[in-house]
């Protein structure tokens with residue numbers, strides 16, 4: 248464990264011993280690798296970037312209020328020590344901002360890189376959602392191992408309360424560190440953040456839910472990279488030798504096709520070749536995905552990562568489409584060239600806006616059984632609430648159009664795709680608005696008082712799992728205050744009860760379930776160390792079904808949105824068949840359970856897949 252060192256050089260600069268009335272700055276700048284060490288400036292140096300992160304007084308580790316870097320290598324069983332980061336950007340070694348190759352082996356820099364990227368991602372989520380986020384585990388600090396194992400892989404592990412980044416021998420025999428890849432670090436941090444908002448998404452549901460975890464992590468990661476003006480400019484800027492450092496970019500270079508080729512494929516081409524195995528080149532695959540309305544029905548796109556690429560493709564194509572139109576608006580109809588600075592600014596701005604839009608959407612997604620159409624409706628609704636005027640980027644129209652090209656339509660089919668208002672005639676007379684902003688029992692009372700209208704199902708256990716007040720700030724300081732509450736419904740049904748609810752379970756699953764039942768009589772008799780009964784064990788051949796909803800209340804305590812999944816809904820039959828066929832539904836000891844998705848395993852599978860795929864020729 249890192250220990251506090253009272254006399255660390257530089258530490259006093261960030262926490263002056265004398266009391267000053269001047270407010271401390273809320274953020275500070277840190278140098279990071281813009282994408283990965285494979286992305287080089289024209290002069291050969293690694294492309295670096297400066298990013299704002301929440302300011303805090305770090306102790307060695309670095310350890311701050313939300314993140315603790317633990318530089319322990321589990322493969323080599325070696326602790327690389329606690330790193331003391333420079334107190335300010337001006338104290339950073341010159342090699343960092345210069346992008347010298349030395350940073351590739353500078354573990355202190357690696358520690359700063361992961362710390363800065365995770366904190367920047369956390370801050371981005373907290374800004375978008377308008378509240379503080381807690382990790383999905385009891386600790387306040389997420390542990391990050393920047394050199395955690397010898398493996399071409401990285402993963403989020405809720406059990407270990409942290410992110411583990413691997414390293415491996417590259418083509419020249421030199422180690423390649425996944426902790427130096429911007430998109431890999433943000434991808435893993437996003438898994439952790441999504442898990443603290445929607446814990447059931449880690450469990451298997453239909454094919455879309457696991458695909459969403461992956462696709463969403465890629466979307467936030469790639470938009471995080473594209474929101475850096477350094478990256479956008481690097482990808483667009485013609486080489487000085489060709490254009491003499493021109494400050495203009497030609498009309499032909501900013502069409503949808505040209506931007507897609509320079510920004511999306513350009514970045515994919517420059518990303519370290521050696522890293523391709525780790526990330527499975529999601530950017531290249533998504534950017535090149537043919538638009539086919541039946542793509543999600545094909546066998547190939549049932550696998551979570553491949554399916555996730557379809558989601559990524561929809562978002563990235565919307566990004567490029569919006570950007571190309573904005574650039575057009577920078578000049579007149581017959582404009583031959585555009586100022587590069589303005590083009591870069593628009594691109595970075597659209598990427599940041601789109602990332603915020605998708606993060607905000609999480610609050611408007613159902614707590615269980617997410618499908619892509621739900622995610623799209625959630626995004627359209629959340630964005631319309633806070634950014635009603637979309638005339639500048641027209642992101643909602645672009646998203647609708649681009650998703651439709653892949654056969655994804657909003658779950659709310661009222662034309663706009665926005666969630667429809669909740670049922671009319673809800674009762675509020677017995678609940679207290681003040682308490683509803685924070686109290687689960689009060690929210691449950693509201694649900695209970697309206698149980699018919701909110702279709703609370705008898706025979707299912709209901710629990711309010713979160714109540715979160717938030718204050719969201721839109722562009723131009725527009726403020727929306729909301730309270731977001733989630734509840735689950737869980738029913739554990741015997742085969743006869745499933746039948747009575749019109750839920751059909753696969754016959755071979757039911758046979759396996761019956762055969763797995765253990766004799767109970769006499770178990771534990773004469774035993775003085777009895778374990779308490781498992782509360783999930785109903786002592787019969789039971790299968791759990793999940794449902795639930797998210798409730799969005801306005802600042803006066805009125806329900807604005809109700810996004811609901813019926814615990815006995817018609818989709819449960821299809822889901823059980825999928826879960827059983829894919830091996831996610833396990834019959835054990837007379838009861839069924841769902842295997843949680845294990846992201847390290849699917850990432851590993853992805854690495855293996857990626858090595859196999861180059862033969863496909865993209």
Ligand SMILES: [Zn+2]
Nearest residue numbers: 461464846850
């Ligand atoms: Zn992942």
